[in-house]
Amino acid sequence: MSQFFQLLIYGLQLGTIYALVALGYTMVYGIVDLINFAHGDFLMLGAYTAFFAALFAGENFVVCLIMAMLVAGVIGVITDRIAYKPMRNQPKLSALITALGVSTFIQNLCRALPFIGPIPKAFPTLLQSKSIKIFGVTFTTTQILLIVLAILLMLGLNFIVNKTKVGRGMRAVSLDRDAAALMGININMVISSTFFIGAALAGAGGVFYGIMYPTLEVSIGSFLGNKAFIAAVVGGIGSIKGAMFGGIIMGIAEIFATNLNADVGFGVAYAILIVILLVKPAGLFGKLTTEKV
Amino acid sequence: MGKTKAVQLQKDKKSYVSYIMIPVLFVVIQILYRTEILNSYWYQILQLACINGIVAMSLNLINGMTGQFSLGQAGFMSVGAYTSAMLTKLVFQSAMGNPFASYGLFFLALLIGAAVAAFIGFLIGIPSLRLKGDYLAIITLGFSEIIRVLWRVFPFSGRAKGLNGIQKLSTFPIIFVAVIIVMILLRNFTKSRYGRGCIAIRENELAAETMGINTTKAKIKSFVFSAFIAGLGGGLYAHLMMFINPEMFSQVKSTDMLLFLYAGGVGSYSSALLGALIFTMLPEFLRFMGEWRLVIYALILIIIMLNRPKGIFGKHEFGFMRFGDKESAHQKADNGGLISSFVERRKAKKLAQAGENNGGAGKQ
Numbered sequence: 001m002s003q004f005f006q007l008l009i010y011g012l013q014l015g016t017i018y019a020l021v022a023l024g025y026t027m028v029y030g031i032v033d034l035i036n037f038a039h040g041d042f043l044m045l046g047a048y049t050a051f052f053a054a055l056f057a058g059e060n061f062v063v064c065l066i067m068a069m070l071v072a073g074v075i076g077v078i079t080d081r082i083a084y085k086p087m088r089n090q091p092k093l094s095a096l097i098t099a100l101g102v103s104t105f106i107q108n109l110c111r112a113l114p115f116i117g118p119i120p121k122a123f124p125t126l127l128q129s130k131s132i133k134i135f136g137v138t139f140t141t142t143q144i145l146l147i148v149l150a151i152l153l154m155l156g157l158n159f160i161v162n163k164t165k166v167g168r169g170m171r172a173v174s175l176d177r178d179a180a181a182l183m184g185i186n187i188n189m190v191i192s193s194t195f196f197i198g199a200a201l202a203g204a205g206g207v208f209y210g211i212m213y214p215t216l217e218v219s220i221g222s223f224l225g226n227k228a229f230i231a232a233v234v235g236g237i238g239s240i241k242g243a244m245f246g247g248i249i250m251g252i253a254e255i256f257a258t259n260l261n262a263d264v265g266f267g268v269a270y271a272i273l274i275v276i277l278l279v280k281p282a283g284l285f286g287k288l289t290t291e292k293v
Numbered sequence: 294m295g296k297t298k299a300v301q302l303q304k305d306k307k308s309y310v311s312y313i314m315i316p317v318l319f320v321v322i323q324i325l326y327r328t329e330i331l332n333s334y335w336y337q338i339l340q341l342a343c344i345n346g347i348v349a350m351s352l353n354l355i356n357g358m359t360g361q362f363s364l365g366q367a368g369f370m371s372v373g374a375y376t377s378a379m380l381t382k383l384v385f386q387s388a389m390g391n392p393f394a395s396y397g398l399f400f401l402a403l404l405i406g407a408a409v410a411a412f413i414g415f416l417i418g419i420p421s422l423r424l425k426g427d428y429l430a431i432i433t434l435g436f437s438e439i440i441r442v443l444w445r446v447f448p449f450s451g452r453a454k455g456l457n458g459i460q461k462l463s464t465f466p467i468i469f470v471a472v473i474i475v476m477i478l479l480r481n482f483t484k485s486r487y488g489r490g491c492i493a494i495r496e497n498e499l500a501a502e503t504m505g506i507n508t509t510k511a512k513i514k515s516f517v518f519s520a521f522i523a524g525l526g527g528g529l530y531a532h533l534m535m536f537i538n539p540e541m542f543s544q545v546k547s548t549d550m551l552l553f554l555y556a557g558g559v560g561s562y563s564s565a566l567l568g569a570l571i572f573t574m575l576p577e578f579l580r581f582m583g584e585w586r587l588v589i590y591a592l593i594l595i596i597i598m599l600n601r602p603k604g605i606f607g608k609h610e611f612g613f614m615r616f617g618d619k620e621s622a623h624q625k626a627d628n629g630g631l632i633s634s635f636v637e638r639r640k641a642k643k644l645a646q647a648g649e650n651n652g653g654a655g656k657q
Contacts, residue, residue, distance in 0.1 A: 029427075035427060037548075083595055083599070086599050087598070087599070087602065090602035091602060091603070093356075093362070093555055093559065094555060094598055094602040094603070094604075096551075096555075097551070097552055097555040097556060097594070097598050098594075098595055098598045098599065100548055100551070100552055100594075101552075101591045101592075101594035101595040101598060102591070102595060104587060104590070104591035104594070105588060105591035105592060105595065108584075108585075108587035108588045108590075108591060109588050111584065111587075112584040112585050112587075112588050226544065229431075230431070230435070233428070233431050237427070263442060263445050263446050263453075264442075266442055266445070267438065267439055267441075267442030270434075270435040270436075270438045270439050270442070271435075271439065273431065273432070273435045274432055274435045274436065274439070277421075277424060277428060277431070277432045277435075278420055278421075278432075281423070281424050281428060282428070
């Protein structure tokens with residue numbers, strides 16, 4: 001039983017990271033109908049920003065986190081402006097291939113830059129952690145802090161989307177872009193802020209992941225991004241609530257399955273994905289759109 | 294490249310030119326190789342590019358012609374690769390004495406591999422083709438990753454280590470002939486009743502259904518056929534690389550194929566083939582850049598997609614793939630082929646010039 005809770009804590013920690021990244025996928029998809037393959041790379045950039053911030057500005061968790069979120073967010077906006085904006089009125093799949101190109105570009109640029117390079121780096125210990133033991137379950141203060149922080153970030157996002165003017169704009173654009181434009185909403189502004197928020201959340205996810213598994217590599221972006229993307233689809237892509245729950249479900253399932261067998265853990269994400277899509281074709285919280293003639 | 298250019302010049306004449314060009318192209322490549330102008334490294338890359346072309350064309354059948362966004366081609370490729378490699382390595386090994394027998398058995402292994410891939414495609418297609426758009430893409434991706442996990446646990450496939458010591462049976466002539474056969478098969482399928490049904494589904498699924506096409510059946514048929522050809526490509530790939538492991542058939546391979554198809558031009562087999570040839574060779578051309586080569590590669594890809602969103606060659610079919618059909622002016626504009634759009638632009642310029650001259654004459 002104690003092992004069960006132990007795994008549950010690990011699963012929650014991984015799950016909240018997936019959820020943070022999945023949120024970005026789902027928001028971008030909801031607004032511009034694009035699977036942003038480069039989203040995982042924003043996570044990687046966030047993690048590296050935190051690494052360098054710790055190197056130059058001291059190992060301060062708050063500073064590193066804010067830097068990571070800002071840099072990832074700004075890069076997200078720039079990517080959208082340069083690579084995705086010209087593709088808005090083009091076939092959807094062409095934009096997807098551009099996103100693939102952007103992902104390859106960011107990853108290999110980081111690999112080629114001399115100060116990043118292909119060699120894995122050790123992520124600094126930003127938080128001093130203490131172990132706490134309750135009812136035979138050991139967990140660290142860092143774990144609790146990260147889970148709480150991730151949940152706070154998600155609640156913050158929920159607040160932005162549901163209560164602020166930008167959020168109302170986002171919801172309007174995701175419902176009907178042309179109608180929203182006619183109502184006087186600045187579409188490009190809304191899309192940029194979506195990219196900023198999504199990428200910033202991914203950047204935060206990168207820092208959390210770095211603290212959890214302190215080996216930093218250029219490829220963590222695509223690897224984690226993939227899982228998070230599946231989480232977003234399981235939850236119902238385009239739905240914010242879905243991304244949160246999808247991420248947490250995927251994290252917990254992955255930790256439990258890996259505990260049984262490493263190979264099974266590798267495939268469990270896809271198995272869950274297939275089962276859910278076959279039972280609920282639009283994901284857990286997604287809405288099926290009916291085709292109008 | 295020489296082939297397509299020559300075909301383009303004679304665009305509106307009979308397409309038999311390409312039937313002559315194919316053997317000529319083959320002989321030219323052979324001569325270049327024998328005289329060592331084309332070294333064995335590039336020869337190998339060329340063969341790999343042709344195999345990528347086969348798989349990209351198979352992807353075009355389902356994505357470009359049927360309009361169903363499938364992303365799991367690497368999974369079918371791996372089924373073909375593993376099945377045929379296990380057959381030649383473990384089952385047929387003892388019978389492969391003389392070259393005659395070994396090639397015969399190789400073809401048998403390729404066919405069985407492709408058939409097994411088609412069967413897996415059938416099993417996957419039935420549940421997943423109910424989904425549409427991005428959801429279909431993701432579920433096919435999921436199935437292809439599941440297949441990869443199965444190869445990691447399947448006892449005869451060498452697990453995570455993979456299979457090595459596969460005989461090198463894929464030679465350039467075999468691959469070349471395979472490309473041609475696959476092209477003809479795909480062309481004939483697309484021009485047949487089933488293929489036209491698939492195109493109708495792509496254009497408007499609801500309308501196709503009201504016209505009496507069994508859309509589910511047609512989609513499954515094209516999916517299975519696509520899996521068959523991808524499996525064939527996988528078999529050739531295994532016997533070219535001489536070793537395979539599950540990591541070779543990861544999502545990266547699937548997205549590579551997608552990239553070849555869409556950067557070349559979706560909706561056209563010849564564009565898919567050319568896209569695969571160009572984008573397989575491009576990173577090799579950029580080798581001199583060292584670590585920066587993939588950065589430049591990605592940059593080139595982004596620039597191409599931003600400037601030619603329909604792919605380099607568009608929906609245009611070259612040479613004998615067109616099957617004697619003439620493209621109307623409207624189709625030409627819609628297809629957005631590289632050369633035809635260039636010709637269009639020149640025509641428009643000439644027309645504008647002529648208009649100016651006429652206008653000038655009127656004044657005088």
